[in-house]
Amino acid sequence: MDFLTLIQIFDSSVRLATPLLLACLAGLFSERAGIFDIGLEGKMLMAAFFSAAIAATTGNAWLGLLAGIGSSLVLAALHGVASITFRGNQLISGVAINFLAVGLTVLIAQDWFQQGGRTPSLLDGGRFSPIELPFAIGPTEAEAAGRPLSRLLAEAGPLQQAYSELISGHSVLVYLSLLAVPLTAWVLFGTRFGLRLRAVGENPAAVDTAGVSVVGLRFAAVGICGILCGIAGAYLSTALQAGFVKEMSAGRGFIALAALIFAKWRPWYALGACLLFGLFQALELRPDVLEAIFQTKIQGQLLGALPYIMTVVILAGFVGKAVPPKAGGEPYVKER
Amino acid sequence: MEKMPKWADVVLIPLISLLLAAGLSALVILAIGESPTEALNLMIEGALGSTYGWGYTLYYATNFLFTGLAVAVAYHAGLFNIGGEGQAMLGGLGVAYACLFIPWPHWTVALLFASVAAALFGAAWAAIPAYLQAKRGSHVVITTIMFNFIAAALLNYMLVNILKPEGGFDPATARFPDAVHLPSLHEILLPLGINFSKNAPANVSLLVALAACVLVWLLIWRTWLGYEIRSYGKSETGARYAGMSPVKITMIAMLISGALCGMMAINNVMGEAERLVLNATEGAGFIGIAVALMGRNHPFGVFLAAILFGFLYQGGAELALWTSIPRELIVVIQALVILFTGALDNMVRMPLEKIFIALRKEKA
Numbered sequence: 001m002d003f004l005t006l007i008q009i010f011d012s013s014v015r016l017a018t019p020l021l022l023a024c025l026a027g028l029f030s031e032r033a034g035i036f037d038i039g040l041e042g043k044m045l046m047a048a049f050f051s052a053a054i055a056a057t058t059g060n061a062w063l064g065l066l067a068g069i070g071s072s073l074v075l076a077a078l079h080g081v082a083s084i085t086f087r088g089n090q091l092i093s094g095v096a097i098n099f100l101a102v103g104l105t106v107l108i109a110q111d112w113f114q115q116g117g118r119t120p121s122l123l124d125g126g127r128f129s130p131i132e133l134p135f136a137i138g139p140t141e142a143e144a145a146g147r148p149l150s151r152l153l154a155e156a157g158p159l160q161q162a163y164s165e166l167i168s169g170h171s172v173l174v175y176l177s178l179l180a181v182p183l184t185a186w187v188l189f190g191t192r193f194g195l196r197l198r199a200v201g202e203n204p205a206a207v208d209t210a211g212v213s214v215v216g217l218r219f220a221a222v223g224i225c226g227i228l229c230g231i232a233g234a235y236l237s238t239a240l241q242a243g244f245v246k247e248m249s250a251g252r253g254f255i256a257l258a259a260l261i262f263a264k265w266r267p268w269y270a271l272g273a274c275l276l277f278g279l280f281q282a283l284e285l286r287p288d289v290l291e292a293i294f295q296t297k298i299q300g301q302l303l304g305a306l307p308y309i310m311t312v313v314i315l316a317g318f319v320g321k322a323v324p325p326k327a328g329g330e331p332y333v334k335e336r
Numbered sequence: 337m338e339k340m341p342k343w344a345d346v347v348l349i350p351l352i353s354l355l356l357a358a359g360l361s362a363l364v365i366l367a368i369g370e371s372p373t374e375a376l377n378l379m380i381e382g383a384l385g386s387t388y389g390w391g392y393t394l395y396y397a398t399n400f401l402f403t404g405l406a407v408a409v410a411y412h413a414g415l416f417n418i419g420g421e422g423q424a425m426l427g428g429l430g431v432a433y434a435c436l437f438i439p440w441p442h443w444t445v446a447l448l449f450a451s452v453a454a455a456l457f458g459a460a461w462a463a464i465p466a467y468l469q470a471k472r473g474s475h476v477v478i479t480t481i482m483f484n485f486i487a488a489a490l491l492n493y494m495l496v497n498i499l500k501p502e503g504g505f506d507p508a509t510a511r512f513p514d515a516v517h518l519p520s521l522h523e524i525l526l527p528l529g530i531n532f533s534k535n536a537p538a539n540v541s542l543l544v545a546l547a548a549c550v551l552v553w554l555l556i557w558r559t560w561l562g563y564e565i566r567s568y569g570k571s572e573t574g575a576r577y578a579g580m581s582p583v584k585i586t587m588i589a590m591l592i593s594g595a596l597c598g599m600m601a602i603n604n605v606m607g608e609a610e611r612l613v614l615n616a617t618e619g620a621g622f623i624g625i626a627v628a629l630m631g632r633n634h635p636f637g638v639f640l641a642a643i644l645f646g647f648l649y650q651g652g653a654e655l656a657l658w659t660s661i662p663r664e665l666i667v668v669i670q671a672l673v674i675l676f677t678g679a680l681d682n683m684v685r686m687p688l689e690k691i692f693i694a695l696r697k698e699k700a
Contacts, residue, residue, distance in 0.1 A: 038477070038481065083679065087682055088682055089678060091416055091418070092416075092679045093675065093680075095625060095678075096672075096678065099671035100675070103667030104664075106667075107368060107661075107665060110660070110662045117662060257478070257481070301490070301493040304485075308482040309482075309486060312465075312482050312483070312486075316468050317474070
């Protein structure tokens with residue numbers, strides 16, 4: 001296996017890790033504030049549909065993104081009302097949201113587009129197209145040289161290959177999601193809001209005693225979670241793929257949940273975990289490369305199941321201990 | 337003092353929740369330009385208007401009885417078993433092994449042993465999450481979700497690489513031998529002079545599911561173990577103080593739950609498909625959550641809710657056939673039922689409690 005193939009695999013790992021990372025950070029905010037969210041999957045799916053639907057009708061990917069975030073926020077608000085206002089079971093609410101998204105997306109897609117629960121394929125303006133960074137070899141250079149892009153890349157030096165394939169050529173949402181990691185770390189660990197948000201997930205009574213609204217903080221966290229899931233969903237249907245298909249989130253919300261536990265609810269660890277799980281997904285698509293590395297056939301199913309197996313191992317506490325926020329899943333009842 | 341009479345808790349609240357879910361579903365149907373009353377008529381006609389419809393309704397209900405009971409048993413111990421889907425898949429694997437590799441003389445023997453195999457496989461799949469919850473405190477909800485995905489990957493591997501017969505194209509096992517064919521309701525009811533539809537998949541496992549209902553009721557409310565399970569679910573510290581072992585209760589409750597989910601396979605794998613296919617469970621493991629919530633975790637409630645969801649499933653299939661309403665409408669209804677009876681329970685409960693307290697004050 002040559003260097004370029006390796007770079008290409010890392011490149012697709014980054015692409016596949018992006019929705020995981022956004023959803024993982026979404027879950028991070030929510031769970032750090034003490035609200036369990038197994039509805040990441042549903043929010044992503046809903047956002048994927050509405051982004052693609054609005055992008056397809058308006059031809060504008062940014063409007064699609066806004067619609068996606070909006071729809072995800074509606075579900076987040078529902079989760080907030082159920083688990084904060086009415087102190088319902090957060091896990092059950094998450095399950096309900098996941099099903100609601102599976103059903104509603106197909107129902108509305110069929111009503112709007114009559115294409116068997118999918119949206120029309122998105123044309124250029126309706127998608128987030130790759131951004132070519134300066135000095136990178138991309139389609140424009142290939143056109144100028146009048147030779148195929150793959151040939152140009154193969155002839156370039158390793159540094160240029162890594163820069164052109166791995167660093168350059170992603171959609172704006174990929175860079176945005178990478179930026180979200182330091183931003184999350186700063187918000188959670190460098191601001192007063194972050195301190196309170198973490199406190200409300202550990203000991204809400206203390207926050208309440210200090211005169212800060214537990215309900216307000218938790219709704220804020222759930223809202224941020226909704227926004228991030230919305231971006232993740234929009235990325236799926238308007239950047240990674242060109243349009244919405246039924247159940248396209250394909251368990252990514254749960255892999256993000258696994259990554260969150262794997263990362264022990266920390267932003268930088270989340271980046272690492274999501275890149276690792278992204279790599280698994282990328283390798284699953286390239287069985288030939290795996291065979292070359294291990295000299296034997298590796299089952300794709302094993303690779304697909306690996307994030308889940310690793311999470312169970314981590315949860316079991318055999319490799320380091322994952323301790324969730326203390327007040328997670330518990331509705332807060334003010335003392336009278 | 338109780339805030340509400342018991343009947344309000346077990347009948348009124350689920351009923352109001354159901355009406356809310358139905359009302360919202362009607363709005364959804366209106367929004368996509370179809371008539372809710374016509375849709376309801378079609379569903380009733382399609383699911384309950386013929387023995388064929390009933391055959392499908394009862395077939396689905398049998399699946400949901402097993403998974404609903406499974407969720408309910410775990411719930412009594414304060415555990416949320418979301419892994420019914422994976423446990424039912426493994427149950428299917430158990431049934432496939434029992435039916436394919438052992439030459440059974442008669443279906444009764446086959447059913448008995450296939451049930452045991454299904455229960456063992458299902459329980460085994462629940463055992464690891466249960467052990468991790470009991471011994472290491474890993475949250476059972478997260479681990480069972482993970483185990484659903486691992487089960488799907490495992491089943492995929494087994495069907496594609498190991499169990500697929502020579503020359504087979506689709507990822508499925510060979511057909512089970514005729515000797516293990518379970519009698520359908522048509523074959524059972526014919527000697528009684530009732531001509532039940534020949535083509536409907538409802539079969540003798542319905543009776544097994546009903547027996548399971550009674551057994552679960554006996555277990556939860558009439559045995560010492562059931563008492564322990566309920567005490568532990570109500571208050572872990574209380575149960576611990578009374579000398580009950582949390583590890584034992586968690587393990588047993590989850591094993592029973594997994595076994596019940598696994599046993600669903602005698603209906604969908606042995607009774608209907610008569611071979612193991614990739615997507616055999618069709619989400620029934622998750623519907624068990626809605627069924628248990630709706631049925632207030634009581635076997636009789638689970639029975640009613642399972643019939644209701646069987647009706648919704650068969651009715652929804654008919655709707656998809658005759659109108660432009662896709663089958664996913666049922667998923668929406670299912671989500672709304674879970675939402676209102678589970679997560680938004682307090683939204684219905686709080687105002688009702690106020691009404692009952694006000695009524696009582698007037699009387700006094």
